[in-house]
Amino acid sequence: MITPVVRRISEYLVKPRGLTQVSNQTCNLTSWDIAMLSMHYIQKGLLFKKPATLLDEHAFIQNLLENLKHSLSLTLFHFYPLSGRLVTHKTQNPPTYTVSVDCNNSDGARFIYATLDMTIADILSPIDVPHIVQSLFDHHKAVNHDGHSMPLLSIQVTELVDGVFVGCSMNHAVCDGTSYWNFINTWSQIFQAQPQADEYDVPILHQPIHNRWFPSDCTPPINLPFKHHNEFISRFEAPLLRERFFHFSAESIAKLKARANSESNDSNTSKISSFQSLSALVWRSITRACSLPYEQKTRCRLAANNRSRMEPPLPHEYFGNSIHKVSAETRVGELLENDLGWAALKLHSAVTRHNDREVLQSVQEWLQSPVIYQLGQPMEAFVVMISSSPRFNMYGNEFGMEKAVAVRSGYANKFHGKVISYPGREGGGSIDLELCLLPHAMCSLESDEEFMNSVSISTTLY
Template sequence: MAMVELLTTELVVPAEETPAGAVWLSNLDLAARRGYTPTVYFYRTNNQPEFFEADAVKDSLARALVAFYPLAGRLGLDAATGRVQIDCTGEGAVFVTARSEYALDELLNEFVPCDEMRNLLVPATPAPNPPCPLLFAQVTRLRCGGVVLGLAVHHSVVDARSAAHFVETWASIARGGGGDAPLPPCFDHRLLSARPPATRAVLYDHPEYKLEPAPEHAVAAGSTYASAIITLSESQVSALKARCTGASTFRAVVALVWQCACRARSLPANAETRLFSMVDMRARLAPPLPPGYFGNAVIRTSALATVGEVVGNPVGYAARRALAATSQGDDYARSLVDYLEGVDAMNLPRSGISRAHLRAISWMGMSLHDSEFGWGAPVFMGPALMYYSGFVYVMQAPGKEGAVALALSLEPESMPEFRKVFAEEVARLHTI
């Protein structure tokens, strides 16, 4: 594996004076994984001298931080309550430049989300506890002239959609779109406050936020995993959706992954398997959150079935079960926020998941075109690592209209069989 040489590390502060004070964080922010989410964007050179020139990138970042000023602050604590918050100090985001002997095509051939790639392409981050920076960025120039933009954003302050909102604004400014955010961010996290005690109502169980009983086959966070990136063509996605009547692309793809993972893991038919998911509640609340809501507005959900039910039925069955994990509305979200008010939301169980389970996350709404900084859209965007086995991200495949890319992690002993079973099932889509 080629190495990366770090060249410079500095703080980029907002280009103008920004508001001070603190941003209150909601229970959904506190319940998010306490840590940084590392992502990578790969760009092919357009052979222009100014291609990802460091000063231009830093200048556009500084201007983006004017509108998104909390990202230039630090994670802090409320002095009276000890509750985690954002201190809007304006100290800046960490910006790193680096170079590597990789060529872009070599990197694309080798890349899978893993610790080694994260360490090469995304800045090192401190312990994710107050006080710590919230945004790290690294521009790594490759041997061929291409560039990798690696980001690490603190999950306590953003979910995937908010992170994409920031990157899209930064890219728009870099393209010459001025200093204003195309969609102004909203930092009013009290829109997701718990209801007053007299009207608080926990109407659902919310097992996804509770410590799971010790499973027979536990997989600890940070344990060894094998990861892969697998692409489904537009015609394969269409054929799959035809077998999952009414299912979205995300649910249909996840249903097939769930089936194949159960088979590859050689689980007994009577074992319980849970499909965990994350649901963006912005448009599902009543009233909906503002379009530019900037924070964590996703909730963990899940669907439970036996392995026999998942593998013994057509894939449409698993898609219907997946629907049960992704169809919650306002009453469910408000119940969860009220539930979190009554527990220690900052110290919820955040371990790995059982070897029988799967955690699926949709990044389908993250447009590659919107991450174009003026020198061409990225040829790949995805997570830089997986946290443990059983993770799957569903994303748009770059440069292929209607195609889908999966970033997947499984136990090392299960991955070869998964690849085999998955390829067989995809081949059968057009033959049945």
């Protein structure tokens, strides 16, 4: 049997339409941005069903591609750093080493059209995410530092037999998940507005803010203590993982929240959130499935948005990275011998402590001793890392094909213990989690009664 492969048909470079003088500048990177240079690009994509009443599929695809490219060009007018490239400036006397985004003389964002002889069911029906999904994204295994020579944004549109997958790879040193989905939401808004060819400054709901945040005592650009990128860039190869989606209905999550708050032994019996309760379940279940020694340390890390925690808060539209890893730690035995509420309260306490003072302190510590995050770095504790957010507007994006039937991610930034959160397609507070585990751990998790009793059967049909 011949295994289907993704065939690239065409490739274009898309520049911002109506490029104005404001984009002819250098965009300085913050500590939050620079720390991501050795991580992978963000890779998320939307799977759409082709319209049911197509008379001419070829004409539909050609029209779709032209409209996507045109609206992408208009969107880049607002998100112009994505059409640039990273640049490193070095001097010897005095010694300096800085990394920034050069918005001048860039080639633009990459736009790829590809085909795959598979159906939507071939992608969504298997229990595990098929390996072919990784091929639905460009920049496979690229790290953010590669943005010196590779586009900071690459869109791959893959035509399936009965669907279309729009995969977006965006440089994580330039933006975080909040900025990423603001870009996708804006692109969808502009696409649906169907502006005329001579228009470029199309009104949008959430205008990105490109003034990067630096502490008052920090004058950009940030000078790094390096002489060559080999000192802080590494290439991570993930082990063979099983990747599987688990659906949690709003009703199931509400039960978890009620249970966590009742078990937390705290006078305020409703302060533990739904997501903290679900995260505690995942932390305990994955740790149990890995059969770790009871004396070993274990951590649960949540990707927290700094914007609302700062004083004054950064706007939601702030374009760039503004995230921090909030962490709760204990020993395996203590985690498993206590109940769900105990674990959820530890996570709640960690989130509550993450305020303006803690954000500023972490930035100051980084500036004194810059650290570039490394995938696969040896750790003294087993880590469950929960990233992305079910609050992101993923299913509100339509590109002439109605609501997406699913969201999928690429190879990027996955390792044993990684969990990616998404809103459930039916909304209402439902959540989908993508778990990445070694095969033996996934098999154990699938037999975990506490975990599987909370997993729901999705009622969404594509």
